[in-house]
Amino acid sequence: MTATQAVPFTAVTFDDGFWAPRQAALRTTTIPFLYEQCAKAGMIAALDVHAPADGLPIEFQVTPLGTKPATPVMYWDSDIGKWIEAAAYTLATQRDAALEALIDDLVTRIEAAQEPDGYFNSYFQRRVPDKKWSNLRDWHELYCAGHLIEGAVAYAAATGKTRLLAVMRRYADLIGRTFGDDPGMKRGYCGHEEAELALVKLYRFTNERRYLDLARYFIDERGRQPHYFDAEAHARGDDPANWYHHTYDYNQSRLPVRAQNKVTGHAVRAMYLYTAMADLAAEDADADLRAACERLWQDLTGKRLYVTGGLGPSWTNEGFTRDYDLPNDTAYAETCAAVGLVFWAHRMLLMTGESRYADVMERALYNGAVSGISLHGDRFFYENPLASRGGVERWVWHLCPCCPANIARLLGSLGQYVCSTGPDELSIHLYGQSHCRARLGERHIALHQQTRFPWDGDITLTIDPPTPSRFTLRLRVPEWSPAFTVSVNAVLVAAPSLDRGYIRIDREWAAGDRVMLSLAMPPRLLSARPELVFDLGRVAVQRGPFIYCIEESDAGVDVERVALDAAASISVGFEPELLGGTGILELPGWITRAPNGHAALYSDQPPAQDLVSVRAIPYPLWAHRGPGTMAVWLRRAG
Numbered sequence: 001m002t003a004t005q006a007v008p009f010t011a012v013t014f015d016d017g018f019w020a021p022r023q024a025a026l027r028t029t030t031i032p033f034l035y036e037q038c039a040k041a042g043m044i045a046a047l048d049v050h051a052p053a054d055g056l057p058i059e060f061q062v063t064p065l066g067t068k069p070a071t072p073v074m075y076w077d078s079d080i081g082k083w084i085e086a087a088a089y090t091l092a093t094q095r096d097a098a099l100e101a102l103i104d105d106l107v108t109r110i111e112a113a114q115e116p117d118g119y120f121n122s123y124f125q126r127r128v129p130d131k132k133w134s135n136l137r138d139w140h141e142l143y144c145a146g147h148l149i150e151g152a153v154a155y156a157a158a159t160g161k162t163r164l165l166a167v168m169r170r171y172a173d174l175i176g177r178t179f180g181d182d183p184g185m186k187r188g189y190c191g192h193e194e195a196e197l198a199l200v201k202l203y204r205f206t207n208e209r210r211y212l213d214l215a216r217y218f219i220d221e222r223g224r225q226p227h228y229f230d231a232e233a234h235a236r237g238d239d240p241a242n243w244y245h246h247t248y249d250y251n252q253s254r255l256p257v258r259a260q261n262k263v264t265g266h267a268v269r270a271m272y273l274y275t276a277m278a279d280l281a282a283e284d285a286d287a288d289l290r291a292a293c294e295r296l297w298q299d300l301t302g303k304r305l306y307v308t309g310g311l312g313p314s315w316t317n318e319g320f321t322r323d324y325d326l327p328n329d330t331a332y333a334e335t336c337a338a339v340g341l342v343f344w345a346h347r348m349l350l351m352t353g354e355s356r357y358a359d360v361m362e363r364a365l366y367n368g369a370v371s372g373i374s375l376h377g378d379r380f381f382y383e384n385p386l387a388s389r390g391g392v393e394r395w396v397w398h399l400c401p402c403c404p405a406n407i408a409r410l411l412g413s414l415g416q417y418v419c420s421t422g423p424d425e426l427s428i429h430l431y432g433q434s435h436c437r438a439r440l441g442e443r444h445i446a447l448h449q450q451t452r453f454p455w456d457g458d459i460t461l462t463i464d465p466p467t468p469s470r471f472t473l474r475l476r477v478p479e480w481s482p483a484f485t486v487s488v489n490a491v492l493v494a495a496p497s498l499d500r501g502y503i504r505i506d507r508e509w510a511a512g513d514r515v516m517l518s519l520a521m522p523p524r525l526l527s528a529r530p531e532l533v534f535d536l537g538r539v540a541v542q543r544g545p546f547i548y549c550i551e552e553s554d555a556g557v558d559v560e561r562v563a564l565d566a567a568a569s570i571s572v573g574f575e576p577e578l579l580g581g582t583g584i585l586e587l588p589g590w591i592t593r594a595p596n597g598h599a600a601l602y603s604d605q606p607p608a609q610d611l612v613s614v615r616a617i618p619y620p621l622w623a624h625r626g627p628g629t630m631a632v633w634l635r636r637a638g
Helices: 019-041 072-093 097-113 122-126 141-159 163-178 195-206 209-221 228-235 267-284 287-303 335-352 355-372 402-412
Strands: 012-014 060-063 066-069 419-422 425-428 434-440 443-451 458-464 469-476 484-488 497-499 502-509 513-519 524-526 538-543 546-551 562-565 571-575 582-593 608-618 634-637
Touching (some): 012 019, 019 072, 019 402, 072 097, 072 141, 097 141, 097 163, 141 163, 141 195, 163 195, 209 267, 267 287, 267 335, 287 335, 335 355, 335 402, 355 546, 425 434, 425 443, 443 469, 546 582, 562 608
Parallel strands (some): 425 469
Antiparallel strands (some): 012 434, 060 066, 419 425, 434 443, 484 513, 497 502, 524 538, 538 546, 538 634, 546 608, 571 582, 582 608
8 A cells, every 4th residue: 555645536625716717617618528529429329339330440540650550439438438537526526417417328338338248348349349359559458448447436436326337347357357377368468558557546446456466467567578469469460570660669568667767658658557557566565666667757857858747759659759859849748648647746756755756746737737728628739839830729629539538537636636644644745725624544634725826825724633633744845946934823833844845744733723834936947958959048937836938929929039038037927817817927038120121031230139028828828819929948048
């Protein structure tokens, strides 16, 4: 079991000005919108596996890397699972009979489609039943199963309804009878990781050890020789050397997981794998697996992570390339990958209690992930570049619509990332006006945060145990805050103890005790390592958890003509009517223009510089005001 436990997603409610509106939009707009889109695409009708197929076989898509045997229809069950999960999270705080009826209808369809042995996959059952389990490398059966398992667990946790959970337990039991190292079993594992972390969730919810054992098998078997994907290809008459990705680095299976030290391949697959590895390292106190997680974390954060918490620069593999390859305007930085990084960072945080993991979790959450959904909740980004030459807008739907439901389930479950509990210890990881009900042993502790965070660093926490109770309160000091003060009941805590980046306050708490934490939140100018050649001579601006950007709608010109005066002071403000109410920064600098009297394309006269102050907004709010140019990394002058 992990060293600390996240509070359940049902235990936290937000009433702030940043997350509460987004969760409201999730309930009122995103969840019904996604259901409508799934229905329009045919995903819901496809659950009727006994209906005649429309003749759509496995399609062969031509890509720059070769011929790829796949079809988006193969993934549809995963989108159904993610939608159920996201919808379930909203039901945890606000029951909705109409929404539950939609979910129950999906459950009825899935239940009716499930085969007697427990198998369920709407694509394979309806279209290619003779190809079940024949291409784990490419065809997503276990991936779809994982997302349906997560949806089933979330729905049961939110509502107490267990029909879908029963269906998915039967399926998980079939998977456990199919895959393993006993005679007659397939020694396979998923090409697109997801089932592993889902099985850990299923174990934690049901306390059935066999699900944890199956997750461990999938992790331990990955990358072992002889390589299963080679044998599988030969069995179906294919040459593994003809695979369009050419290397098993693509799906993180070139080496056994404990031997890996480089973050490679498809970014979402990597994040899901590392999340499961961290889960198992914590559950089993597996020092070798934990060490592998820490090596991979260092590689990601030291060489391969965008300043926004985005990851994966390349569209050709939807993932990683070489060290320090982090271009800005061509950044892929898939929304799903940032969501996956939040998952992994959270697991590492729970296992270690170290604030450096919370820092990355917060960075990805506030920037790389939430950028993927519009304020209204019905437009989305698949890719999240750090610069735009114009023409980039969020889309309504996508051929591979994995990101909308993924960001939706993250927003719906946000409460579980706020704090965690350990033996006689309550740790606060994320700040924001909210109410939390935490359990320490047999004690139920109510915690209320009152704050304007993320726009202000002053936070008042009111602690309400049922009776006076001694425990340690741990308050995270983010890496972006250079100074802090803390007081208890208006008495300043002198030289507070720091533990792995957290303030420790150990005392007997009584109902109504108030802790006041003040985190300095100055604007910071960030420079990249010189190996990041795309960012040489440039700076990024951060304040609090946000990375800021400038848009053409504020600069009035192409943002590449703006240079920031790094020696001048940056003004901090708040615009209540802008983008739903947002903090802004006024950046002093210059705009370059042609020299007076020179209209030629080229001139021997240097360009002129006009002194200006340009408004910057938080990165996740860009692309709401038209398709102009945008930049996170700004040219530096001075």
